Amino acid sequence: MxxxxxxxxxxxxxxxxxxxxxxxxxxxxxxxxxxxxxYALILLVLPILVVIAHSFWxxxxxxxxxTFTLENYRIALTEPIYRDLLWxxxxxxxxxxxLTVALAYxxxxxxxxxxxxxxxxxxxxxxxxxxxxxxxxxMSWKVILGYNGVLNSGLMGxxxxxxxxxxxxxxxxxxxxxxxxxxxxxxxxxxFVSLEKVDRTLVEAATDLGDGPxxxxxxxxxxxxxxxxxxxxxxxxxxxxxxxxxPKLVGGKDGVMIANAIQAQFGKASNWPLGAxxxxxxxxxxxxxxGATVLVIRALQRLAR
Amino acid sequence: MLERVxxxxxxxxxxxxxxxxxxxxxxxxxxxxxxxxEGEFFSLLGPSGCGKTTLLRMIAGFDAPxxxxxxxxxxxxxxxxxxxxxxxxxxxSYAIFPHLNVEQNVAYGLKRLKLDAxxxxxxxxxxxxxxxxxxxxxxRATELSGGQxxxxxxxxxxxxxxxxxxxxxxxxxxxxxxxxQMQVELRRLQQAVGITFVLVTHDQYEALAMxxxxxxxxGGRIAQVASPKEIYQRPVNRQVADFLGGMNFVKAExxxxxxxxxxxDTLGFGRVRTDKPKAFVRNGGAATLGIRPERLRVLWDNxxxxxxxxxxxxxxxxxxxxxxxxxxxxGLEKPLSVTETNDFGADDIPVGAPIRLAYDPxxxxxxxx
Numbered sequence: 001m002x003x004x005x006x007x008x009x010x011x012x013x014x015x016x017x018x019x020x021x022x023x024x025x026x027x028x029x030x031x032x033x034x035x036x037x038x039y040a041l042i043l044l045v046l047p048i049l050v051v052i053a054h055s056f057w058x059x060x061x062x063x064x065x066x067t068f069t070l071e072n073y074r075i076a077l078t079e080p081i082y083r084d085l086l087w088x089x090x091x092x093x094x095x096x097x098x099l100t101v102a103l104a105y106x107x108x109x110x111x112x113x114x115x116x117x118x119x120x121x122x123x124x125x126x127x128x129x130x131x132x133x134x135x136x137x138x139m140s141w142k143v144i145l146g147y148n149g150v151l152n153s154g155l156m157g158x159x160x161x162x163x164x165x166x167x168x169x170x171x172x173x174x175x176x177x178x179x180x181x182x183x184x185x186x187x188x189x190x191x192f193v194s195l196e197k198v199d200r201t202l203v204e205a206a207t208d209l210g211d212g213p214x215x216x217x218x219x220x221x222x223x224x225x226x227x228x229x230x231x232x233x234x235x236x237x238x239x240x241x242x243x244x245x246x247p248k249l250v251g252g253k254d255g256v257m258i259a260n261a262i263q264a265q266f267g268k269a270s271n272w273p274l275g276a277x278x279x280x281x282x283x284x285x286x287x288x289x290x291g292a293t294v295l296v297i298r299a300l301q302r303l304a305r
Numbered sequence: 306m307l308e309r310v311x312x313x314x315x316x317x318x319x320x321x322x323x324x325x326x327x328x329x330x331x332x333x334x335x336x337x338x339x340x341x342x343e344g345e346f347f348s349l350l351g352p353s354g355c356g357k358t359t360l361l362r363m364i365a366g367f368d369a370p371x372x373x374x375x376x377x378x379x380x381x382x383x384x385x386x387x388x389x390x391x392x393x394x395x396x397x398s399y400a401i402f403p404h405l406n407v408e409q410n411v412a413y414g415l416k417r418l419k420l421d422a423x424x425x426x427x428x429x430x431x432x433x434x435x436x437x438x439x440x441x442x443x444x445r446a447t448e449l450s451g452g453q454x455x456x457x458x459x460x461x462x463x464x465x466x467x468x469x470x471x472x473x474x475x476x477x478x479x480x481x482x483x484x485x486q487m488q489v490e491l492r493r494l495q496q497a498v499g500i501t502f503v504l505v506t507h508d509q510y511e512a513l514a515m516x517x518x519x520x521x522x523x524g525g526r527i528a529q530v531a532s533p534k535e536i537y538q539r540p541v542n543r544q545v546a547d548f549l550g551g552m553n554f555v556k557a558e559x560x561x562x563x564x565x566x567x568x569x570d571t572l573g574f575g576r577v578r579t580d581k582p583k584a585f586v587r588n589g590g591a592a593t594l595g596i597r598p599e600r601l602r603v604l605w606d607n608x609x610x611x612x613x614x615x616x617x618x619x620x621x622x623x624x625x626x627x628x629x630x631x632x633x634x635x636g637l638e639k640p641l642s643v644t645e646t647n648d649f650g651a652d653d654i655p656v657g658a659p660i661r662l663a664y665d666p667x668x669x670x671x672x673x674x
Binding site for chain 2: 207208211
């Protein structure tokens with residue numbers, strides 16, 4: 001080994017000269033991400049391109065007419081039924097994100113500021129609901145909100161209502177309640193992380209400069225945790241717009257969302273191009289809404305001074 | 306020798322009475338009492354863990370004494386939260402709000418006072434001038450250097466016109482040159498505004514350079530409270546002497562003790578009469594005599610002095626403007642360390658050479674053993 005190594009310096013020099021490309025950090029980095037990148041390309045970018053392409057085509061029963069048309073988008077944007085569904089989806093997802101962030105924040109705050117030695121235990125407890133499947137969790141909301149459900153029998157037992165309320169299940173409120181519960185953890189974690197990063201001395205400095213607990217929270221802790229609020233809001237908002245299991249199970253006919261319509265177009269209605277156009281429209285609108293949310297939260301953050 | 310300008314009055318600004326702070330069985334602060342005068346630059350000096358920061362945080366209101374009381378400007382502070390105390394703090398990490406620019410940082414505490422816009426601007430501007438940060442008002446906190454952040458922290462506290470400004474190791478994050486410059490500036494600023502400053506530091510030179518008075522603390526107790534000169538020249542015990550820079554300790558025997566003075570017998574320095582330190586508590590017949598290395602002077606050629614010791618150089622360390630000599634004196638169990646400026650060639654004294662050292666008996670300080 002040693003002899004071979006001693007005998008081969010010219011060769012090794014040639015080798016190192018041959019591969020400056022592999023020495024470059026950029027190339028090494030690309031090599032490192034390439035498996036994931038290829039995977040994402042095949043499973044994410046390609047399907048999206050296929051969907052976008054379909055949205056400009058027309059379907060005649062079983063054949064796809066590949067002539068370019070904007071007809072699908074005209075239907076998606078002007079047909080009242082799709083407009084209403086889109087609006088409702090946006091309304092539900094916005095409400096869910098607001099509620100989730102509002103409910104998750106105090107929990108994240110408590111764990112971060114008062115969790116003491118048990119922070120990881122608290123975080124662990126929060127993930128426990130994820131041990132059951134999402135479907136089961138949605139179904140259990142059905143049990144809680146249903147006609148003979150826990151809530152109705154409880155209220156009747158207390159004599160607050162005389163007959164079971166039908167206002168609890170099969171409407172958009174039921175969807176909102178269920179989604180808010182389902183996404184809570186995803187909101188708690190990013191907010192917790194951003195609160196952990198808030199230097200506690202800054203809160204002390206605010207106190208030292210005369211702020212009581214509420215004011216120092218509003219002027220220092222809250223604005224500094226804005227990145228966490230933004231990611232929590234986006235993490236909840238973007239997937240909930242397109243959720244279709246929850247509205248299907250607890251939404252009834254008043255809780256139908258855009259994803260249910262898209263599913264119908266790809267399924268029973270067998271109109272892939274319209275489904276694709278609805279998907280693309282939803283994607284664009286969600287991106288705009290997400291962008292707007294970021295801007296609004298940043299503007300609010302700047303108000304604190 | 307020029308005396309310090311005494312800007313402070315004799316009024317007590319902060320009164321700390323029998324304050325103890327325990328964490329379980331550990332006492333971070335053990336029955337500390339202290340009176341800090343109005344307009345004084347006061348330093349709490351000690352090694353880490355001596356309780357100096359705990360004491361500062363209790364004055365600020367971020368911590369509460371387990372027992373004892375603190376009063377600021379005659380007002381007892383028990384139960385008064387930090388945000389309603391007439392004190393402001395410069396934090397060790399500066400705690401500059403990262404989401405605000407310099408002006409907004411400085412104006413932070415003023416917002417609550419609901420001043421009219423012009424008055425607020427004027428006060429912010431004034432504070433920025435005081436700390437030489439004019440023109441940087443619109444900078445974001447993240448675009449500032451360490452020294453600038455420190456100035457922002459100062460301005461932010463000064464703009465509140467507190468009765469007491471608390472400084473928690475404010476210079477420890479700066480490099481040596483900037484630190485020395487800031488020491489001078491801080492001292493100048495304190496004299497200009499006339500506010501009582503309480504500085505926490507573990508750097509003895511910082512405390513000596515800036516303070517009117519210093520409290521030296523060890524293990525939760527206050528060992529000595531005095532002017533920098535007295536602390537340096539007349540430390541009450543070996544611990545204080547050691548912490549405040551180099552000190553030669555010589556074993557001594559007490560021959561005579563009366564109200565104001567002590568007569569000690571030493572090997573090497575002979576019989577010495579010194580002032581008796583205020584807190585001197587006799588512990589048997591032994592005591593320690595101390596002399597600072599720079600108070601021993603090399604005697605050249607045939608020069609003589611009234612008080613001198615003779616010995617042999619065993620080590621020499623060169624430090625640029627000074628040389629450190631380690632000199633063995635017959636009869637002394639530990640060699641003396643001597644600091645000599647290099648203008649007469651102390652850096653050329655050969656190791657092993659015989660040497661004579663002159664000293665002033667005034668420079669000898671007796672310490673309880």
